Amino acid sequence: MLTAAQAGLVSCHECGLLSRWSEPPRGGRLRCPRCDSVLHRRKPDSLHRTFALLAAGFLLYIPANVLPVMQVIYAGRGEPDTIMSGVVVLFDTGQPAVAVLVLFASITVPMIKLLGLTWMALSVQRGWRWRVRDRTVFYRLIEFVGRWSMLDIFMISILVALVKLQALSTVEAAPGAVFFASVVVLTMFAAASFDSRIMWDVEEASR
């Protein structure tokens, strides 16, 4: 199978225009003749960036789950809630559907993203050629579902802004929310910096 790279061609990430590849001089870059965005055959430094961002994501994932994300003060009384304790409270108060949604968006999705991207990056680094097609589909799924992790942060932001009834009830964001948002942002960057095509490069190189 002929790839664009083998044919000496490169496609623009932004506008998709196929143009002829010529080796840029040292320190120079190629730009798209149509939309003027920077052209590269593969996302630059893809594996390194992905690994670095994933590592940061893993590190911040711990405080994001251990520290409280939100404090609901109702009638002067309120305990800080971590993500997990919030899920438990939702479940206990008879809202299992919301509890499952929050559990999925805030715990399952970031975890799948972190572990999935790590696994894919490792597979490229180790030169695995196993089920490349399925892995590509999985990558697309991760990229798609990743944005839903921001559901929790979105909810906190709205609640903090809306529930300001002073003595009656107040919602305050807790430090965990910052870490959680950082994790989500980092995994999104990690997913964006990972170039799924390098999985196919491994496949091609082994032929």
Place this chain on the structure above:
Amino acid sequence: MSSDPPAGPAGIPADVPVAVVERKRGFSMVWIVPIIAAGIGAWLWWDALQQRGPEITITFSTAESLDAGKTKIQFNGVEVGLVETVTLAPDLSGVVVKARMEHGTDPLLHAGSRFWVVRPRIGLGGVSGLGTLLSGAYIEVEPVPEGAPARTFAGLELPPETPADAPGLKLKLMADNLGSISVGSPVNHHGITVGKVEAYHLADEAEGVEIDVYIDPEYSPRVRAGSRFWNASGIDIAFGAQGIKFAASSLISLLAGGVEFDTPPEGTSTPLAKSGATYHLYADQTASREVFSESFPVAMYFGGSVRGLEIGAPVEFHGIRLGTVVSFALEDKPIDEALTRVVVAIEPERIGRKLGSDETAEQRIQRLVAAGMRARLELGSLLTGALFVDIVLDPGQPATSQGVPGEIEFPTVESTSEMLASLASEAPKLMDDLRRAIGGLADLAVSEDLHLVLGDMRQVTVDMRQALSHIDRVFTSIEALLASQSAMQVRVAAVLDETAGTMRAVRELADMLDRQPEALIKGKSSSGDH
């Protein structure tokens, strides 16, 4: 990378060096992101470790309103720890609370530091812990200034009324009965609240109750070794010669019970009280005044009825109290010579006297009995029918005495009421005698011999006869009055009986109010016991 130089392309000399190829470094700037993340994580971890203080264990009897992970430990309103686990004690005697203290709380954790759960409490002393209605219970700690560091504490079930290092006096009162005293009850002195009851519990050694009281420092010098404490709870109803006396210390004492103290004149020179001193708590003010170091028992035997006699009834001489009836019981005798043995305690200090060393109590009594001292039962009150022991000096009266060896005894005489009764039973006979004598006189007057002699005295005799018949009428009416079946006497007796019954009921009410003053408000408690 550089090994043997490869064979150069044609036309290029082989000695032209090959440029050194520098591979791109493995380190990219993007790795700063995880380094920063690691730095933040490490700082958080270090910070958490810094904030972490010692773990302590507190035992409570109940875990009510204690939540693991939620209940805080506070000191003067500042959060100093958090309850981590609440578990049952291995022997099920209570609960064990493990709590993580914050960094730098070691000065709070000395042996003797007190922990208690602050919950909303509504008592007569006031409402406390209202804030916890909304915020939930928390554990308050009260440190002691110095002591060995400790990690295990026994929690208090109730908040301490006063801090351990409070400068006031802490006294112990020993009482027979708690009465209506409760934690927080006031301690009054001349009607001013000078302290409060901190705690009470059954006495360890003796029978009775031990009550811990705290006296505010400014009033501490008022308490002397000779001070006397009494239970000022409730209402004092006394039936006396002045009528019914009704006294209550204060509304709070009425509701919550109270303790009052006073220093009698003879105690004013005693040393000031020290913290930890023990006092007796008298049942009432009267009891606190009637404390005598000396008393000796004296027995007396009465043949008549002792209905109306009570334990505690006074023993009086010329109206001055000498002692108290301690007990009375029927002697083991045949029914027709039934005797009641009454034991009284004679307290010489009541009349400001101590037993001399040269004369024993027995010798003195014997001397007094030889001088004619007798005991008799007298009606103290017409209304209540209460009897008291009256000591009289009446050498002429025949006295009954049992003479039990080894017993100091007062001979007894019939009471005036008994005498009256026996007099009444003899009245008809007396009347018969009188009538016969008068009849004889009349016979004498009509005899021939006396006619002349009495001629000029006729007028006198007629007057006399008139007078005598008048006396006769008077005696007849007295006889009718005294006859046991007389309707009026029956009625009077019935009225008196009824009045006595009413008074007894009033007395029982007063007794009950004295024991349970709260019954005024709550009604009689269903369980007879307090």
